[in-house]
Amino acid sequence: MNVLIVEDEPNYADTLEMFIDELGYKLTGLAQEGQKALRLFRENPPDIVLLDINIEGELSGIDLARLFQAERPTPVIFITSYDDKETFERAKETAPHAYLIKPFDPQQLERSMELAMLRAFGSTHEDDVFEKDRHVILAKEFFFIKERNKLVKLTIEDILWVSVEDKYCILNTAEKKFVIRLSLKELADRLNPQVFVQTHRSHIVNIKKVDDIDLSQFTISINNREVPLGKSYKDNLIYRLQML
Structure with missing residues (x-):
């Protein structure tokens, strides 16, 4: 439009x-x-x-x-x-x-x-043979993020961690950052809770990408970067991890 x-x-x-x-x-x-x-x-x-x-x-x-x-x-x-x-x-x-x-x-x-x-x-859906499937979510393994006049594909498994600044979520990958106007709660609702876990009031991490967890410094290492681990989130994280 x-x-x-x-x-x-x-x-x-x-x-x-x-x-x-x-x-x-x-x-x-x-x-x-x-x-x-x-x-x-x-x-x-x-x-x-x-x-x-x-x-x-x-x-x-x-x-x-x-x-x-x-x-x-x-x-x-x-x-x-x-x-x-x-x-x-x-x-x-x-x-x-x-x-x-x-x-x-x-x-x-x-x-x-x-x-x-x-x-x-008038209606813009004339001759739409998939009308009944209009609300089915497409391809749950990736997002499309708007950047100016383009929709850029982001594979969800490539997200290392998510951080929050003001009213924006920053999706960190190994290659670049994506900034979206969405609350952490709204984004979390779209992520797989078996893969993504909240580790801080302003951070969610992809547990598959975690290299190590420093329980004394309350930090998580991902791709040579440190992400904070809030004390109130530590027990839940440890409980959900497979540990030997």
């Missing part, structure tokens, strides 16, 4: 841009005022427009919506601070697909975008 964002508040613009990237959609442009938005709309026609009503310049978001629809009917979702009836009635005349009040709920925005595309273009 190609998305055009028209928003003059930097914080909301950044949030929307990050949101579009996380959903795997393509951002065709970001405009703060009407004339630039029109130019971007014409140069690279989007599938959907996320549009603020009160923007910089002579054209309002409602004016833009009318111009967009006159040139090429395109789903529009208004994201605005205005919740008064008068503004809503004016916006309604442009037949938007949704009207969301700031601060918006990301889940509500995602659903509004999906419904807008469905209403505009």
